[in-house]
Amino acid sequence: MQTLQLKNVNKTFGNLKVLEDISLNVKKGEFAAIVGPSGCGKSTALRMFAGLETPSEGEVLANGKLVTEPDSNRVMIFQEHALYPWRTIEDNVRLGLELTNSPKNERRERVNRVLEKVGLDGFQTYYPHQLSGGMKQRASIARALVMDPEVLLLDEPYGALDAITRLTMQNELIKLWHGSNQTMLLITHDIDEALYLADRVFVMSSRPGKVVSEVQNEIPRPRDRNSVDFVKLRQEIMKSLDIN
Amino acid sequence: MKIDENVKSKEGLSAPFQPFGKTIPYIAAVGSLLFIWQIVAWILPEFLMPDVSQGLKRFIDNFSDPDFLNGLQSSLYRLAWGYPIACLLGAVLGLLGGVSKTFSVYLKSVVSILQSIPPITWVPFFVVLIGFGNLPIIFVITIASFFPMALSVLNATEGVNRTHLELARVMGANTRQLITKVYGPETLPAFVTGAQVAFGNAWRSLIAAEMVGGASAGLGWSISYAGEIADMEGVLASIVTIGTIAIILDHVVLNGIKRKLLKWRYTGGDEK
Ligand SMILES: Nc1ncnc2c1ncn2[C@@H]1O[C@H](COP(=O)(O)OP(=O)(O)OP(=O)(O)O)[C@@H](O)[C@H]1O
Ligand SMILES: [Mg+2]
Numbered sequence: 001m002q003t004l005q006l007k008n009v010n011k012t013f014g015n016l017k018v019l020e021d022i023s024l025n026v027k028k029g030e031f032a033a034i035v036g037p038s039g040c041g042k043s044t045a046l047r048m049f050a051g052l053e054t055p056s057e058g059e060v061l062a063n064g065k066l067v068t069e070p071d072s073n074r075v076m077i078f079q080e081h082a083l084y085p086w087r088t089i090e091d092n093v094r095l096g097l098e099l100t101n102s103p104k105n106e107r108r109e110r111v112n113r114v115l116e117k118v119g120l121d122g123f124q125t126y127y128p129h130q131l132s133g134g135m136k137q138r139a140s141i142a143r144a145l146v147m148d149p150e151v152l153l154l155d156e157p158y159g160a161l162d163a164i165t166r167l168t169m170q171n172e173l174i175k176l177w178h179g180s181n182q183t184m185l186l187i188t189h190d191i192d193e194a195l196y197l198a199d200r201v202f203v204m205s206s207r208p209g210k211v212v213s214e215v216q217n218e219i220p221r222p223r224d225r226n227s228v229d230f231v232k233l234r235q236e237i238m239k240s241l242d243i244n
Numbered sequence: 245m246k247i248d249e250n251v252k253s254k255e256g257l258s259a260p261f262q263p264f265g266k267t268i269p270y271i272a273a274v275g276s277l278l279f280i281w282q283i284v285a286w287i288l289p290e291f292l293m294p295d296v297s298q299g300l301k302r303f304i305d306n307f308s309d310p311d312f313l314n315g316l317q318s319s320l321y322r323l324a325w326g327y328p329i330a331c332l333l334g335a336v337l338g339l340l341g342g343v344s345k346t347f348s349v350y351l352k353s354v355v356s357i358l359q360s361i362p363p364i365t366w367v368p369f370f371v372v373l374i375g376f377g378n379l380p381i382i383f384v385i386t387i388a389s390f391f392p393m394a395l396s397v398l399n400a401t402e403g404v405n406r407t408h409l410e411l412a413r414v415m416g417a418n419t420r421q422l423i424t425k426v427y428g429p430e431t432l433p434a435f436v437t438g439a440q441v442a443f444g445n446a447w448r449s450l451i452a453a454e455m456v457g458g459a460s461a462g463l464g465w466s467i468s469y470a471g472e473i474a475d476m477e478g479v480l481a482s483i484v485t486i487g488t489i490a491i492i493l494d495h496v497v498l499n500g501i502k503r504k505l506l507k508w509r510y511t512g513g514d515e516k
Contacts, residue, residue: 050414052410052414070414072416074414076411076414078410082405082407087429087508095412095415096416098421098425099412099415099416099417127508127511147415
């Protein structure tokens with residue numbers, strides 16, 4: 001399993017300074033989250049770990065090695081599920097196995113196993129447009145999980161879902177992660193979501209983004225969103241975000 | 245984990261294969277055209293405007309006339325060369341344009357120039373260059389029909405969803421896989437619509453080129469010959485033939501292929 005690290009990273013797009021001297025550290029097997037205002041460079045930071053962006057200055061490291069290109073061991077889950085509309089659910093989930101040329105005879109078995117894990121057994125032959133929003137997002141998580149990646153990078157995976165589905169999906173995500181040893185890095189707008197899920201929350205400032213505080217969350221799971229500790233951490237984060 | 249959301253119905257909604265889409269309005273459209281014909285036939289003398297029944301009888305009788313069948317065969321032969329060449333050429337140029345910005349500008353300029361010249365004006369050009377026969381007509385068909393394909397494929401390639409590409413890259417796709425797993429399937433609908441528009445152009449320019457004297461056999465030649473000898477019945481029967489063949493090829497053959505290739509669009513519920 002992998003560690004994730006940003007070391008004094010700067011990123012500019014043209015004249016726009018997006019990230020400024022940002023450093024952060026995610027441990028192996030840890031569930032970490034990044035919260036911050038819109039446009040502060042959260043997605044940009046995540047995309048660097050995925051190998052989709054390169055820093056203008058500084059270093060992006062996975063397991064101590066420089067990240068220079070995408071690697072099927074670090075899979076990103078996009079905000080818009082990004083399922084391929086021309087593929088059925090099982091074919092969508094199989095994508096990564098095809099791309100990495102995994103043994104053909106194992107593919108069906110592996111696909112069915114993860115579909116069962118995310119609760120989509122029986123929907124193998126459906127097309128994405130035949131599923132609800134929550135189910136699409138489950139399918140996109142299944143598509144990442146089938147690779148058995150060491151790192152999952154989640155960019156506001158539940159941003160487009162309604163509040164109730166969101167809460168259900170958060171519980172499902174915790175179950176999937178629990179005991180998997182996977183390193184998780186989740187981006188969210190939702191402070192409660194970050195605190196409910198993550199062991200460590202990085203709070204970013206508005207653009208140019210840097211980490212303004214790092215909150216260690218040791219509340220035992222399952223977490224109660226109204227417990228004293230939870231409320232205290234929420235206030236701490238809100239204070240570092242200047243919200244009152 | 246339980247699935248509590250409503251699953252959009254999979255069975256029951258999938259649309260049956262209807263080559264004519266909405267059948268009743270279609271029949272009404274054909275009926276009203278025949279009706280106008282009949283009214284005019286009642287008003288005008290018979291040698292100027294034969295009855296619908298006479299025209300249709302000639303249309304059917306034509307299919308046992310070896311001269312007519314010969315002409316039909318020549319037309320379809322030219323189409324069978326010109327149209328696929330145009331589709332292939334359009335697809336290749338469109339893909340290149342989708343990948344290279346410079347080539348895209350170049351291609352769009354070529355297309356806008358060619359579009360402003362009616363395709364049949366190339367007939368004399370090619371006849372002088374290579375003589376009468378099939379070849380000038382095939383060239384005209386190709387010129388007239390490659391650009392809808394090229395533009396359609398070009399736009400689709402430029403518009404391939406960025407997230408779809410990034411997702412494949414994150415999962416470890418190399419360039420070849422990006423083409424076969426993302427670009428290919430994502431632009432396929434554009435190939436199909438491009439091919440359909442191209443077919444309309446190919447068919448119209450085929451008939452027109454035959455009419456203005458690119459050849460001495462074919463559907464277009466038959467109709468212009470019937471016109472010269474004032475055989476109105478023959479003219480009308482040819483018009484019916486030309487329309488019928490185009491409808492069969494477009495609505496039945498091409499739409500059938502489209503449904504096969506784009507199965508996902510027609511599964512469960514409305515067309516996507
Ligand atoms: N490829 C790019 N070219 C130019 N500017 C970019 C590019 N990608 C991102 N940006 C800019 O960088 C800034 C940060 O973008 P980013 O997507 O990382 O924000 P974010 O924190 O994820 O915001 P949100 O919460 O709204 O998703 C934005 O101002 C955006 O316009
Ligand atoms: Mg973002």
